[in-house]
Structure formats: C-alpha cells, structure tokens
Amino acid sequence: MNAPLPLPALDEIREHENEMVALRRQIHANPELAYEEHATADLVAERLQRWGYEVHRGLGGTGVVGTLRVGNSPRHVGLRADMDALPIAETSNKPWASKVFGKMHACGHDGHTAMLLAAARHLAATRRFDGHLHLVFQPAEEGQAGAKRMLDDGFLKLFPCEAMFGMHNMPGLPEGRFSIVPGPALASSDTCLITVRGKGGHGAMPHVAVDPVVAASSIVMALQTVVSRNVPPLEMGVVTVGAFLAGDAPNVIPGEAKLRLTVRAYKPAVRDLLQQRITEIANTQAAVYGASAEVEYQRRYPMLYNHPQQSAFCQRVVTDWLGAEGLLANAEPVTGSEDFAFFLEQVPGCYVFIGNGVGSEGGCMVHNPGYDFNDRVLPTGASYWVRIAETYLDRQAT
Ligand SMILES: [Zn+2]
Ligand SMILES: [Zn+2]
Structure with a gap:
C-alpha cells in the first residue's frame, strides 16, 4: 500500500517537520493539567526566547506570551494555543503515550502548542510582516477558564490586540481541511x-x-x-x-x-x-x-462568536492558499464550548477547526482515552498560522 501524500504546507515549515513532530510527542508524553503546565510553559518560553521573542510569563498563572515586533506599524495581532491536558488514563500504547498515569493530552493541545511554536520559529526567521505579533500559550482551557484568568490579569492592557485568532483540531473532519463558521460557532x-x-x-x-x-x-x-x-x-x-x-x-x-x-x-x-x-x-x-x-x-x-469580518479574513487566507477545497463547505456550529470565547468577547477575531482526520487516521474523538493528535496535520496547521500572521500584518497593507 502506498503511503498517503503529505498535506499542503509551506516549504520552510516542511523542512522542520521532523523536529515539530518530535516536539509534539515530547509534550504528549509529559501531560500537565490545568494551571500546572509548568514544564510545558518552560519549554515554550525557552524556545520563544531562543528565537528572539520578548517573553512574558505568569498571566493566568502558567500562561506564556511571546511578542515579536517587526517594522514600525502600530498594528497588533494575537494568535492563541492552549497547553493543558485532561485527567484521563491513556490507552493508545503508542511509543510517545503519556508517561503520567491518569493524565493525557486527549484534546490535542500538544499539537496546538507544537503548531504555534513551529509558526513562531518560521515567523522570527523570515520576518515577513510589519507590526506586533503576540503568540499566546494559555493554561487551563479544559473547564477552568484560563483565558479569562489571563484577561483578568491584564492581558489586553499589556498586549492590546486589534484581532485574535484561535484554532482547534477536530476528529471526524478530513485531515488538514478547515471548518470556519461565521457568527455563533460554539455554545x-x-x-x-x-x-x-x-x-x-x-x-x-x-x-x-x-x-x-x-x-x-x-x-x-x-x-x-x-x-x-x-x-x-x-x-x-x-x-x-x-x-x-x-x-x-x-x-x-x-x-x-x-x-x-x-x-x-x-x-x-x-x-x-x-x-x-x-x-x-x-x-x-x-x-x-x-x-x-x-x-x-x-x-x-460564554458562546463563542466569530466576528464576520475576521471570519471572512480567515476564509480568504485558506482559499487563497489551498483553493476552495481547503474549506469544508458544510461547516456547522457545534454544541461544545471553548474558553477562547472570553477573548472574542473583548476583541474581534475568529476560531477555526482544522480536520484531524477520519477513521483510524485521526478520527478518534477528543476526550477519548484512545485519542491522539494526527501528526500529519502539524505542518498544515503551522502554515495556517504563518499565513494568518503574514496576511494580517501585511507589509504592503495601507
Ligand atoms: Zn477538550
Ligand atoms: Zn481542546
């Protein structure tokens, strides 16, 4: 049987794919629950510093924000990943399965962190944008409102984003394709x-x-x-x-x-x-x-409301890059919830789903003990972040 073709990704992101996969698996093997993401936050902060980001720690307890300013534009944009795991005993038996009994990355936040870090490295190396880029690694998405705690700790005073963007994997959707629902998207x-x-x-x-x-x-x-x-x-x-x-x-x-x-x-x-x-x-x-x-x-x-203008922006970024087939045509709201909604109550923005795959290749639902983030999706997700940042903070924009 032939190996499946790789999913679309930027060439420079693809060059570092092995490293990205290794990092994702390292985070997966060492899961930390809400507000206990100390080792994960250390890892994130160390990488961001190494690549030249100004790093702010402690918002929402274990939150990390990396800021990179290029050029003179006063524009600010925030991209957000989450870092926490769940109190579930993993049953996958994969070589990188959780080393901590009773805790596992069953929602793919290991993948989210690895994708935003891969984008961070690329954006710092190429600097093809003009403005302030804020990369947000939040704690405690799973029921403990880490986003709200970051906001309560003054996130927007320190990092006044004019728009924010979020992304989550979704098993059951074709791998590497995007589901974007303008308006109410999660309950x-x-x-x-x-x-x-x-x-x-x-x-x-x-x-x-x-x-x-x-x-x-x-x-x-x-x-x-x-x-x-x-x-x-x-x-x-x-x-x-x-x-x-x-x-x-x-x-x-x-x-x-x-x-x-x-x-x-x-x-x-x-x-x-x-x-x-x-x-x-x-x-x-x-x-x-x-x-x-x-x-x-x-x-x-709160309900997660995707602002129309920023939703259209994300849809355009995907279709300009991948064509119409990059977007799932019948994207629908879901009745789950997500604390990125707290950011979107304060700042316009859009939260998208990236397909984690179907069947045995990424189809196991999140919060299931057999779930695993699909590594094939990593380069596509990281490339999405790069395209969002470079397009939003486009040097040519007036
Ligand atoms: Zn979850
Ligand atoms: Zn999640």
Whole structure:
C-alpha cells in the first residue's frame, strides 16, 4: 500500500517537520493539567526566547506570551494555543503515550502548542510582516477558564490586540481541511445545581412527609418544555439533567434531592431565557408539592462568536492558499464550548477547526482515552498560522 501524500504546507515549515513532530510527542508524553503546565510553559518560553521573542510569563498563572515586533506599524495581532491536558488514563500504547498515569493530552493541545511554536520559529526567521505579533500559550482551557484568568490579569492592557485568532483540531473532519463558521460557532456552557428540600419520613407514611423525589421528578419533566415550548423554534438550546441524586433506602423518604444540569445556547438572549425558565420551573414545581427549591446557576463559558469580518479574513487566507477545497463547505456550529470565547468577547477575531482526520487516521474523538493528535496535520496547521500572521500584518497593507 502506498503511503498517503503529505498535506499542503509551506516549504520552510516542511523542512522542520521532523523536529515539530518530535516536539509534539515530547509534550504528549509529559501531560500537565490545568494551571500546572509548568514544564510545558518552560519549554515554550525557552524556545520563544531562543528565537528572539520578548517573553512574558505568569498571566493566568502558567500562561506564556511571546511578542515579536517587526517594522514600525502600530498594528497588533494575537494568535492563541492552549497547553493543558485532561485527567484521563491513556490507552493508545503508542511509543510517545503519556508517561503520567491518569493524565493525557486527549484534546490535542500538544499539537496546538507544537503548531504555534513551529509558526513562531518560521515567523522570527523570515520576518515577513510589519507590526506586533503576540503568540499566546494559555493554561487551563479544559473547564477552568484560563483565558479569562489571563484577561483578568491584564492581558489586553499589556498586549492590546486589534484581532485574535484561535484554532482547534477536530476528529471526524478530513485531515488538514478547515471548518470556519461565521457568527455563533460554539455554545455557551453553564451548570445548574437544583436542591429540592422536602420533609423526610418513613416510606410507609408518605402523607406525613414531603417527598422531594416526587417534586424533583416533576421538575425534570417540566424542564423538558423549556426548549420545546419557550425557546423560539429556530433557536438552539440544550437543557440536560445529567445527575439526579436522592435517598439511599427503599423505605425512607429523603429530606432532599439534587439535580445537576448542563445548559447550552448560541445567543445571549436564549441563555438568559434558559436561566430564567429553569429557575421559575424549579421554584414553582417544588411549591406545588409543598417542597422548596434552591437554584444555583453558574455561568461558565460564554458562546463563542466569530466576528464576520475576521471570519471572512480567515476564509480568504485558506482559499487563497489551498483553493476552495481547503474549506469544508458544510461547516456547522457545534454544541461544545471553548474558553477562547472570553477573548472574542473583548476583541474581534475568529476560531477555526482544522480536520484531524477520519477513521483510524485521526478520527478518534477528543476526550477519548484512545485519542491522539494526527501528526500529519502539524505542518498544515503551522502554515495556517504563518499565513494568518503574514496576511494580517501585511507589509504592503495601507
Ligand atoms: Zn477538550
Ligand atoms: Zn481542546
């Protein structure tokens, strides 16, 4: 069988492919969880310094920002990668599999870091742009809002980007092709804990108790009407009760029941509506049964909104380079979430997916113990970053 053809990449990036693959595998073998990315941050900072970047450390704890200024243009652009791994035990058995039991790069952030570093090296060697280039290596993308912590620590005061760009691999999409969705591209992700309080008692004497299990069951059923009856039919919303916790004996009516929810939306107005209706339903349904409900609603990641002008820019960069086939024609929003959304709330920009491959070649979904970043995609992703930076900070631009 013939080996598959290499994916498109800039020649100078291809020259360093072996080194890029080795670096990706080194990061993969040594995964670090959110806010613990010390060795990874050391590695990133050391490389950036070696190539002539001004390096700023400590934003968001373990975040690293490398800045390179070329020419006199006042323009600033930020490119972002993430560095954290997940608390999953790897099952791949590959030679570069995680050396740390219970931790692994199951979301490909090892690949993201390696691609941005390869671009960093190239951009510093060739200096074919005019302006300030900020390369952002953020901690804690996985549920711990590292991007928000970098912003809270003054990221935009130190590095006032006029646009920011992000990229994530996506298994199931053809390798090295790009999915770009202008507008809402990923959902907001909130959690909600509903504690239903009744009055515990003997299972044989329900008439002198207030049963929180029945009240909570009624809440679960009523919540099914939020998306079907309250959210406008053309809008997207998800309300999932992922956990129902109550009681531990057949003959005891417990004093309380707990529900844990995940809540998703693509628009702020829908997000507000979901929070409002969940709260109203929990309170009124509990009251019907003589119980009470406490609703603790936590807003976690906002929806990720790709700004139209910057989305069109990214689409143009891909098609000018790879032709129309570089872009996936039927790109669709996904209901996952991503904390790059915090950057895009403050700064216009665009977050794209690069295909990690299908089937046995990169098709295993992220967050699965058998997942691995597809090394064939590295040169294409690194070349994308180079094209984005050089086009955005084009010397010829007025
Ligand atoms: Zn992930
Ligand atoms: Zn990820």
